[in-house]
Amino acid sequence: MNQHIHCIVNDCHYWQQGNKCAANEILVSTDEFGSSQPDRIDAAMANQLTPAAAGSCMSTCCKSYVSKDSNQINADGIKRMT
Ligand code: SF4
Structure with a gap:
């Protein structure tokens, strides 16, 4: 898969x-x-998580977001590729 994720955050x-x-x-x-799960619960453990319905795009979020100046950048095992 050659996926590109575009984001304006x-x-x-x-x-x-x-x-x-x-x-x-x-x-x-x-x-x-x-909003209910800690930063360490993220993409690296996706296959262990239970899916749920959102109902609208307004009820979804990027769980992987972390502020540039956060001390939690390494909490979830996600890597920046560049
Ligand atoms: S991890 Fe950050 S840059 Fe990537 S889609 Fe989520 S909010 Fe956007």
């Missing part, structure tokens, strides 16, 4: 010029899951 550690996501993997979840 420019305070994320993984965001790059040209509105690209440079994370080696990301996890998209419901807002409920994203």
Whole structure:
């Protein structure tokens, strides 16, 4: 798969010029899951997580988002590719 993730959230550690996501993997979840789970629960353990319905795009989020100046950048095992 040759996937490109485009993102316009420019305070994320993984965001790059040209509105690209440079994370080696990301996890998209419901807002409920994203707000209730700690940073270490993320894409690396996706195959262990239970899927759930969101209902609309407004109820989904990028669980892999981490602020550029956060001390939790390495909490989830996701790598920046460049
Ligand atoms: S991890 Fe999520 S929020 Fe961050 S750049 Fe990638 S898609 Fe955007």
